[in-house]
Amino acid sequence: MTYTGPTEEDTSDGMLGWCLVANVARETAHGESGLDIQHGTKHFRAGALLWLPPVRWDPGHCRWPAVGRHRGNSRRYINVVVRAEDLENFRVKGVYSEALVRALNGYEHDLAAPRTLQNPWTREQAQRRADAWNQPREPVRIDGRSHPWISVSNPPPAELQVDGETLYLAHYGTRGTHYSRTPPPVEWIPES
Structure with missing residues (x-):
C-alpha cells in the first residue's frame, strides 16, 4: 500500500x-x-x-x-x-x-x-x-417509492431533474420529500 x-x-x-x-x-x-x-x-x-x-x-x-x-x-x-x-x-x-x-x-x-x-x-x-x-439534506420519494441515493436540500426545490426527467414537488413534511412525475394543476384565475 x-x-x-x-x-x-x-x-x-x-x-x-x-x-x-x-x-x-x-x-x-x-x-x-x-x-x-x-x-x-x-x-x-x-x-x-x-x-x-x-x-x-x-x-x-x-x-x-x-x-x-x-x-x-x-x-x-x-x-x-x-x-x-x-x-x-x-x-x-x-x-x-x-x-x-x-x-x-x-x-x-x-x-x-x-x-x-x-x-x-x-x-x-x-x-x-x-x-x-x-448541508441539511432530505430523503426523496418519487411517486410513492423511496430513492435513498437521491437527496435534496432543506427546503426542497419545487422541481427536480433526475436522469433528464423533471419531477415536481408534491408534498413536503415530517416523512420526507415527495415528488411526482405529474405536474401540479394550474390554478384558474378568472379575468376581471
Whole structure:
C-alpha cells in the first residue's frame, strides 16, 4: 500500500495526516419514532470529538466507523460504528498523535511504521465530505417509492431533474420529500 498522506507543503511539523472529524450531537433520538431523547450516545458523551476514517467496508446505511474517547474511560481511543444522524459539526483536522494513528489504522496498523496512516484522507476529500454532511439534506420519494441515493436540500426545490426527467414537488413534511412525475394543476384565475 502506498502512502498518499500529506506532503511537507501540506502539513506543519509533527502532523501525521488529515482526518474528517465531527462532534456527537447534544441530543440524539432513539426508540420507537425517535421519541426517546438522550444526551450523547451509549459510548460517547454529548459534544465528544470523533475521528472518522475513510470507510473501508460498508457499516450500513448512514452509519460510520468512528474513533473517539469512551465516555467511561477518557484516556483510551475506541473504534465504534455510529449513526450519522448522531453527529454534527463536520470539519477537517490534522492528526498529530501516534495513539490516534494506531486507533484509526485498526487491524491494518503497521508496527514498523507507527506514524503512518494506512488509509488516509486527503484534505480536499475530507473537506468535500464535511461540506456535504453539514448541508441539511432530505430523503426523496418519487411517486410513492423511496430513492435513498437521491437527496435534496432543506427546503426542497419545487422541481427536480433526475436522469433528464423533471419531477415536481408534491408534498413536503415530517416523512420526507415527495415528488411526482405529474405536474401540479394550474390554478384558474378568472379575468376581471
